[in-house]
Each structure stands twice: as structure tokens, then as C-alpha cells.
Amino acid sequence: MKHRVTIKEVAKYAGVSPSTVSRVLNNYPFIKPDKKVKVEEAIKQLQFEPNEIARSMITKKTKTIGLIVDDISNPFFSETSRFIINKARQRGYEVLIYDTNGEEELKHTLKFLSNKNVSGIIVGSVSRFEQKHEEIVDESIPIVYFNRKPEQTNLFSVTMDNKKASKMAIAHLVQKGHSKIAFIGGPFEYSTYYDRYIGYYEAIIEFGLELNEDIISRETPTSENIQKFVAKVLNDKDRPTAIIATTDQIAITVLDAVVQNNCQVPADVAVIGFDNIAISSNPYIGLTTVSQQKRQMVETALNTLLHLIEDVVTEIPGDVLIPPKLIIRKTT
């Protein structure tokens, strides 16, 4: 158990009081320059590093932010988490990742992180129907929604413009000559799936295409469900020539299902995904996708949160919609 240098020892070494050292540490402005220099010298000599825990005792802040995700092994979350971790660290914050397994109640998770005294929380997944829960956690802990957002909330959110994303996908397919376009979504409980569906719906109308419930799936996108749906749809005589999958992970399963059903991508069926996860750019997959601009989303969300945490009242962007970006590869 190595002894850790404390503020007291620094004070003694520098010939000042502990409070003065503390003030230097916290950039308190009114310190005589010579004392400040002495203290800084002492800090360097003794290799002093402030004990964050003791600090937290008083300030109630921990310089760590909580990040709530459904499933960190989902590439979308792991890739965005990576940005968040690195950006946060640059700003002096650590990240506690809470993986809910897509099951845990948000209230519960927030409470938990709040008890850990995190300084702020980024929520990567939330139901559209989540009640306002501003009361649940200590109101001094800011929360920012990221990726998904509830219908009703007073909190800030940073999400992709999912409706527009679907429209871009359809515009692209229409331009390629497709007119019968299937859609594989997911539970309407999540704004990502819901908004992407709405965008699909509106675009189908706008482009004067036929809206056909038979080629739309809104089931939970398990591998099985996807396989079954694709098989059903492709074995119809008047089958769709394109499939929109609302995530890249779904799309990659679709790729397989298409091949299983003796069709070629993109010759017989075009496939387009959403999110642009890393694997999609692998040439073997080469998935056309509507990209979430993850880096920008993350930076916006984190900036907003840190603004809130640090009480910088300069304008906060409010709810932000990040524009999607079409990335055309070989599946369309």
C-alpha cells in the first residue's frame, strides 16, 4: 500500500495552508503569484494528484458520466460508445457503461446511476412511451437522450432525422428503378423504428407507389423473423425488387435470406440498411446504407451534457436532429 501524497503534505512542503493548495488546484483567482508558484512547485516535486473521491464527497460530482445502452455488443452502440469514451476523457470525464440487456426499466437504471453519483447520463435507448421521469433522479443530474427519444420529455435529445433517412433510402431506390419496395422495421416502441417506418410510409405516398402491408414487417427483428419474412415475400409471384432493412444488422441477415431463396443481390433484389456500422463497409458485404453520422451525434450529445453539467448557460442546441447520409455500395 503505497502512501498517496495529500494536500496537507503539499501545503507543508510549500509553506502554506491546505486551503491555499486547494485554491490553486481549483484555479481560484486571488492568490499571490509567488505562493501559487511555490504550490505548483510542491505539487510537481511530490507528484501530488488530488483524490477525486474526497473531492466527490464534498462536491457531489464524480467526473464520470453514465451511458445507458441496450447492448454494448451491438456495433452501433459499441462504435458510438467508443467515441463517447474518448471524447469524454479528453474533457476529464470517465464513462460508466450500463448495459441494460434491452430489458431493464429505465427508472431503475437511472436510479442506480444516480446513486453512483454520476455527473450526468446519456441514454442511448428509451421507449417512445417512457413517462417523463424528471423526478426520478436527483434533478441536479442532467440527462441527454441519444439515438432514441420519448414522445414526451423536457430533456434534450440528439437523434438522427430518421424520417428523412427513410425517404433518402426510397428516393435512391426509386431512382434505381424500383417501385415495389419491402420494409423490415421493428417494434414501434422505439423512435428509431417508428420514425423510419413513418418516413417509409410518407415516401411511398409521395412517390406514388403502392402501400402494401404484405411487404412490410414490424415484428421484432430476430434472425428467424427476418428469414421467414424474406422467404414469404420473395416467393410471391409479384415480388418486391428492393428491401429496406431498418438496421444494418437486419440488412446483413436479409442478404443471407435473399441468397437462400435463390435470388441475387442486387440483380434480383436490392438491399439497403441503416446506421453504417463498421462491418457494412467490408467489401464482402458492401452494404448500401443510410448512415447515422455517429461522430457528429456523439459530439453533440456529449457537448450538450457537459454544458448542462458544468452550468455553462451559453446556448444549448436543444433537440438536435442530425442529418442522415446515404452511402451507396454494392447491394443496390
Added chain:
Amino acid sequence: MKHRVTIKEVAKYAGVSPSTVSRVLNNYPFIKPDKKVKVEEAIKQLQFEPNEIARSMITKKTKTIGLIVDDISNPFFSETSRFIINKARQRGYEVLIYDTNGEEELKHTLKFLSNKNVSGIIVGSVSRFEQKHEEIVDESIPIVYFNRKPEQTNLFSVTMDNKKASKMAIAHLVQKGHSKIAFIGGPFEYSTYYDRYIGYYEAIIEFGLELNEDIISRETPTSENIQKFVAKVLNDKDRPTAIIATTDQIAITVLDAVVQNNCQVPADVAVIGFDNIAISSNPYIGLTTVSQQKRQMVETALNTLLHLIEDVVTEIPGDVLIPPKLIIRKTT
């Protein structure tokens, strides 16, 4: 700022002293049952939750463990991290993920986490040549190597039996009738790459095959390098009929490269990977792979670490080699 209930209030409510409450909290054995009940009742009534930070001040432990990874968006790390996060939480610990970007010096990272007063550290990536650094961090912070390990160390490690893994891959390929088997490895700085190469080498000898440097790559496995190597190797008249890629990520790039070079998998060239990341099981990819038994690795590593943290001196497994497992899919 909601007021948080403290141990004092619980004490008052229960009609005992704060220390008694503390003792109940810490399962101190000699408490009169009736008092214990009263305290527990008070805790429930007041919804008291102990302040971990205050606890940490005294115990110097934080109930969080640090996890050092190269790149959390690498599926191997995100998938194992997920297990670690969830398992750790079940045991009452949180996980701080430190993403080094494959660049940062280990010493530095350890120091950083040590300053954060983590209770223990799992190191997911380390150079084979890393010096013993037992002195760097407070010796009261246990460290366990996971996935990779240095040549020389006093610390525990949990890794896959990588040599054996390569041998299994070759045995499988030989059994399928292959005799000219290419190998794509990576920097020998990492035990994963090194041991997998040694296993390859030994197995080639054991099976009486020809060891041919021309069909072995040990470069950093960037997408470009892989593409170039595969092209070179496949355009040889006497080309290999199988390629061992030392990670699934490499293998998936190989899959593409093979197709680019007008060969079929597995008809012309069989491909086998390592790790069994989630995407490999996607039927579209269907990659044959030597699986790291991630769940078992994680559990062993975490158990070892928690043993160390909690001073449970019952036998600790020491260095553990997890057996690999061959998963045959459609690429061989």
C-alpha cells in the same frame, strides 16, 4: 437537489447509534437480532442507500473495476466487455472501460485507473514484451491479464490456448484434404498473434506439410495488407487451397479478397478464422472459426480478479488456458 438519507437518520429512526447501522450494513455478526431487525426496517422505510463514495473514502476501494481494451468497437472486445459488465454488476461492481486506441502506454493507463481508485483491473491487451510493472500501480490493486499476456509477469492471466487453436484449425483443414495452407497473422508483439503463429508452425511440421514463407503473412493486418497478400498468394500457379486468418475480422476481409480474385469459398479456397465474433455466425458469412470461449474466459478472469480484490485466499486458478473450440460453418 433531493436530500439523500444518511446513516445517521436511519440510526435515529431505529433508535440505535450510527455505528450499529453501519455494522448491519456490513454484516457484522454480533448484533442482537431485534436491533438488527429494527435497523433493517428503518432502512427499508427511509429507502436508505449507502453512499458508496463515503465508503470509498475509508475503505479505499471503489467497487468499480477498470477494463483496458484496445478498441471497444472491435467485436471481440465489445462482446467480452458485455459479459464482464454484466457479471461484474451481479457481484456488485461497476466497470470503467478504458479504450487505449491501441496506442497508449500501459503504464500510463494503469496509473490513471489507479488514481481513479478502481478496486482491480482487467487488461485485455498487452504487449508480450511489457516489463513487469508491479511497481507502477499501488500493489493493493490486483491486475489480471485477459486475452493477451506478457512473456514475463507475476500476475495472473486468462487466455485461450492459442497454439492449440491453430493446431485445431490445421487438423480440420488437413482432414478436409488441404495440404497447402496459407496463414495471415499479425505483429508478434501480441501473444495472440505470436502463439497462433507458433501453433501453425508446429502443426505444419507435425502434419508433414511444407513450411513456405511465401504463404505466411505477419504484417499488421490492415485491410490493404490483407487484400494485397491474398491477391499475391492466389495468383500463384501452385496456390494454397486454404487460408487461416488469425481473427474473424481478418477472415471476413479475406472472404472478400478471395471473391475479388475470382475464386470461390470454399470450392477453390477454404477460409477459417479465430474468435467467433457474432457476425461470423450470420449465415451470409457463415465463417468457420476457432472459437474463444468468451463466456468462460470472462468468468474465469473476473472470478480471479474478485478473489484477489476481496482477499479470498482460497485457491486461485493461476494462469488459465481456456481450450479453443472449432466451429465449422460453410467457409471450409
Added chain:
DNA sequence: TTGTATGCGTTATCAA
């Protein structure tokens, strides 16, 4: 078996 008093390392309050 229990209570009192002390201290963990820092910041905040107050007086000087």
C-alpha cells in the same frame, strides 16, 4: 453487544 469519538482528503465557510 453497543455507543462514542476519530479520521479518510478534500472543499466551503468564516474570520482575519
Added chain:
DNA sequence: TTGATAACGCATACAA
């Protein structure tokens, strides 16, 4: 501009 002193919430040594 600085220092003494009191918190922060809990665990623990010691006394009872």
C-alpha cells in the same frame, strides 16, 4: 489574500 475550522457520510478503534 490567507488560514483555521467545520463539514461531507461512512467505517472503525476503543471504551464501555
